[in-house]
Amino acid sequence: MNSSPRPGSLLPASTLAPAQKAVGWFFQPVALGRVAVMRFLAGAFIWVDWWWYMPWIIGHRHVPGELYQPLFIARVLPVFPVPNYWIVVGTLVVLLAASVPMMFGKAPRLFGWIVAAAYFEWMIIAMSYGKVDHGKFAFLLLLFLLPTMPKARWGDRRNLSEHVGWGFNLVQIGVVCTYFFAAWAKIRYGGWEWLNSATMTWAIIRRGTEFSNWLLDFPGLLRASQWGMVGFELLSPVVMFVAAKRLKYGIVAFFYCFHLTVFLAVEISFLNHMVAMACFLPLERIRPRELIRDLPRLPGLVRRKLQARKAVPAQGGPAEPSREAEPAS
Amino acid sequence: MPDEPRLSTVRPVGKAVRITVSMVVLALVTATTFWGADDFFPFAPFKMYSFSKELDGWAGSTRVEAVNEEGERFRLTEAGTGFRRAEVEGQKSRFIEDPSLLEHIAEAYENTNPDKPEIVTVEIIERRYRLEDGYQTGEVIEVVEATWTREGADA
Numbered sequence: 208m209n210s211s212p213r214p215g216s217l218l219p220a221s222t223l224a225p226a227q228k229a230v231g232w233f234f235q236p237v238a239l240g241r242v243a244v245m246r247f248l249a250g251a252f253i254w255v256d257w258w259w260y261m262p263w264i265i266g267h268r269h270v271p272g273e274l275y276q277p278l279f280i281a282r283v284l285p286v287f288p289v290p291n292y293w294i295v296v297g298t299l300v301v302l303l304a305a306s307v308p309m310m311f312g313k314a315p316r317l318f319g320w321i322v323a324a325a326y327f328e329w330m331i332i333a334m335s336y337g338k339v340d341h342g343k344f345a346f347l348l349l350l351f352l353l354p355t356m357p358k359a360r361w362g363d364r365r366n367l368s369e370h371v372g373w374g375f376n377l378v379q380i381g382v383v384c385t386y387f388f389a390a391w392a393k394i395r396y397g398g399w400e401w402l403n404s405a406t407m408t409w410a411i412i413r414r415g416t417e418f419s420n421w422l423l424d425f426p427g428l429l430r431a432s433q434w435g436m437v438g439f440e441l442l443s444p445v446v447m448f449v450a451a452k453r454l455k456y457g458i459v460a461f462f463y464c465f466h467l468t469v470f471l472a473v474e475i476s477f478l479n480h481m482v483a484m485a486c487f488l489p490l491e492r493i494r495p496r497e498l499i500r501d502l503p504r505l506p507g508l509v510r511r512k513l514q515a516r517k518a519v520p521a522q523g524g525p526a527e528p529s530r531e532a533e534p535a536s
Numbered sequence: 537m538p539d540e541p542r543l544s545t546v547r548p549v550g551k552a553v554r555i556t557v558s559m560v561v562l563a564l565v566t567a568t569t570f571w572g573a574d575d576f577f578p579f580a581p582f583k584m585y586s587f588s589k590e591l592d593g594w595a596g597s598t599r600v601e602a603v604n605e606e607g608e609r610f611r612l613t614e615a616g617t618g619f620r621r622a623e624v625e626g627q628k629s630r631f632i633e634d635p636s637l638l639e640h641i642a643e644a645y646e647n648t649n650p651d652k653p654e655i656v657t658v659e660i661i662e663r664r665y666r667l668e669d670g671y672q673t674g675e676v677i678e679v680v681e682a683t684w685t686r687e688g689a690d691a
Contacts, residue, residue, distance in 0.1 A: 233555055236543055266618025269647035271640040274619065274627065279575045330578065336619065337626025339574035341582045344565070357544075365541040373546065373554045380562060385582050388569040392583035395570070405670045406585055409595040412665055412672070426670030475584075 233376055236367035240491025241375070242359035243312055246319070249349060250310030252482045253326065257299055260478050264333040268295035275335055290332045298332060301325045312358060319354030326350050341389075342477035345381035349483045352377055362494035375486040382484045383444050385477075386462075390440035402433050410473050419472035439465065446487070459487045594664040598625050598681075600641060603657040612658065617644040624660060631660055631682045638684035656686045 257265055272289045281287035288294055302325035309318040327350075330343060352374035393401045407429035411419050422429055439461075446458045462484060470476040501508060546554065568579040598621060600612040614620045619641055624631070631637055642655040660682045666675035 230551060230555065233558060234546055234551065263614050263618065263620050266614065266648070269618045270644045271647075273637065273640045274623075274644070276627065278577050280577070327578075334574075334577050336623045338620060338622035339577045339580050341580060341584045344578055344582070347578050348561070366544070367542070368544045369546045370544060370550075373558070377558050377561065380558065381565075384562070384565050388565065389582040389584060389586070391569055392581045393586040395581070396583050396586040401586065405593075405595065405667055406587065408667065408670055408672075410585055412595050413597055423672060430670070 233373055234369040235372045235376065236369050237372040237375055238364045238489075238491035239357065239359035239366045239368060239371060240361055240363035240493070241486065241489070242353070242356045242371055243361045243363070244490035244493055245349065245375075245486050246312060246315055246353055246359075247310050247361075248482050248485055249346075249353060250306040250322070252346075252478065253302060253306045253322070256478075257303070260476075261333065264329060265295060265299060267332055267336065268292045270336060274337075276337055278331065278335055278339075281331060281335065287328065287331050290335070295332055298325055298328050302329055309353075312360070315358055316354045316356075319350070323347075323350040323354060342385065342480040344385055344480075345378055345483035346479035348381040349378045349486065362491065362497075364491045378483050378486050379447060382462075382480065382487075383447055385480060386440040386443035390437045393437060402437060403430055404433070405429075407433055414473045414475070416471060416474055422472070452489075456488060459484065592668050593666075595667055596662045596664045598628070598660065598662050600624055601659045601661055602642065602645065602655045604653040604655050606653050608653075612641060612645060616648060617641055618648055619644050628660065628681065635682040635684045638682060639686070642684075642686075657683065659683045 252260075267290055269292070270290075272291065275289050277287070277289075302322060305318045305321035305325060309315050309322050327347065330347065334340065356371050356374050357368065397404060397406065405426065408423060408426055411423055411429070415423070443462075446455060446462075449455045449458065463481065466477055466481055564579045568576045569581045572579060572581055574580045574583075600617075600621075601609060602612045603609050612619075624641075627637075638658040638660070642658050645655055646652075659680050662679050662681055664677050664679065666673045666677075
């Protein structure tokens, strides 16, 4: 690090050493507004989660301790008690109570830590009875990283932070790992023959819907979807390295569409994961007050914006009006 | 000047610490993906639907059924016990080895539904669909994999 320029000195990106660029990749500044939105989304999800998305977790309050199978972490750290009625209910009460101030940015770091710890215990209660779910990784990272970020206001696009950039970068690493390593797990557990196996057939037999049951008559199509899935999972890390914002948001939109399709086909949704994934998006642009004020005029605004876009001839780099500092991700 | 745009930067030591944290998380999740198991949650391998199902063979669907004191037979669902189907499947080998553990599923049901008649029998049943070349042949069999009956009950 001796040859590196002093912090604060401005150099064009092309003259930066590769090592510095690599360091910079972890710390791409993000606007604080995004933190406020992510806190809200995380808290809102927690409030929906326990009674609608994963209501079975609270069901564990009635399950006898004999069916509890402690996970590695609970065997190593003696801080996770065998769940009983009051531990399950108490964890939920603490979780819900702490998530409200976090959602609205009141002492968000303190309550963020409480939420992170309580949700972690909630997950231990959920996963210690013989089945571990696999879509929670990025969301857990999000909960533990939000308290490291400063207090923030909605719509704040002016204040950028590398601290926030690092946190969301790690959440995004979690999101991408969930996809990329899911492909690897298929090869590890299913072998290469997974690609041509009847796994999707089996999934639809178990939990098919009116949107997907017809697919059972077309096993070739289901096999093709397995190839497609592994292909997209292996390619997913691309999203971490694309510089063009539209392309990045397009890839994230594709991820969301994938989850919608899976949900319609087998009613499996990775809602936690989808909440965490929102940190790819420029949520700092959301200004609730203006949004509510403009709501009646919204269709007209969208129409005008689309027309204006069409009027501009397509070109390499559209000249962005330099009105506000823009985050790099 | 609250409206002045501001970029807050991380100092070099903070950067080193943070990159280390990122790398440790990545290393842990990579390691458990290659060599770990579900047991290492939250760093469990992401193995949703990762098992190969044979194109020719049986696709199974597990359920739990119970008989209560009044002789009524019904399905024990997640809503009725707080114990999920996937959890039954996850601990299935335990239940097959020691069917008396099924008593605890009955307990879970009775804790959840204190006003309903008590359960005297719990069964794990697997319905198996025959597949040939990925198509359902229509052949279906049912296998009772484990049974527990309360002592003294005549079932």
